[in-house]
Amino acid sequence: MTAAKSKLLPPVEELRARAVNSRTGMDLRLSPAVLRRLEEVVNESRERFVIDLAARLRKLRTSVQTVLDGDMTQQDMLALVFDESLQIKGMGGTIGYNVLSLIATTLNDFVAGRTELGRIQFEILQLHIDAMYVVIADRITDNGGILEDQVLSGLRAAVRKFG
């Protein structure tokens, strides 16, 4: 069997020729002034993000309760948890809630590919949601402190042991 033949095409320079110059626009290297302006953009969106994140957490908690009430299958809940935890992971750290993203990452990895949970796994899922609630309610930004670190380590250990 022979390998597929391939051609190497030179870079297309049209976009570069149009947009790159020495007079107008942004420096190739990010300047402190532009960095400040970009960070302001993120800061301005922070409150909207927090409100949205809180709504997603409410949705997660409601779905857990709906499963407990017997009105939703675990499979449907897990699909929802996968989607929402992925969004929370992507959004949290963007606005400085790094620890929120880290918890959401653990949760997302935990539910990925699952269609059902045992009793302990269900509790682990609930613990993740509760921990994220605390992060948002107490506005714990960056990587949190020693306590948050211990909570995260505990969740990861639980996932390793029972995942």
Add this chain to the structure above:
Amino acid sequence: MAEKVDFSLVHFLIVDGNQLSADLARDLLLTMGATTVFVAHSYDEAIAALKSNVVDVLLTELHLPPRSGLDLIREVRSGKTGGSRQMPILVMSALSAKDHVFEARDAGVTEFIAKPYGVEGFYRRMVGIIAHPRAFVDSDKYYGPDRRRRQLPYDGPDRRQ
């Protein structure tokens, strides 16, 4: 004279089902000087936007249920969307495990930035994909940017010409 990137001369399309994430990426681009930023929230909206607008740079999430950002990347690289097959494509996704990054690379993505991302990484990648275009590989099984990041000597069989 130092080189600059004039983002006002570049047309962007952001594809993200998350409204706030899409808005943030758009606002960052506008702050960098962009003036034409299209936004789509699904695969179908993205295809429609690509077919009805001139788009120079595509920024897409991988998680676009019920479809995938990979489908969108493959569609662009196949030339079926009407734009340039060599359009720079930046994936911005929370699906950032190694397997997802490799899948995106093999679908023909130009750059990947994992969510959550910082503004410095975003800026660096936007500048890079415009100011430093990459060579492309055209083969039976792959059409996309040259995936080799390191130049290692190779004189064996089937060496690319």
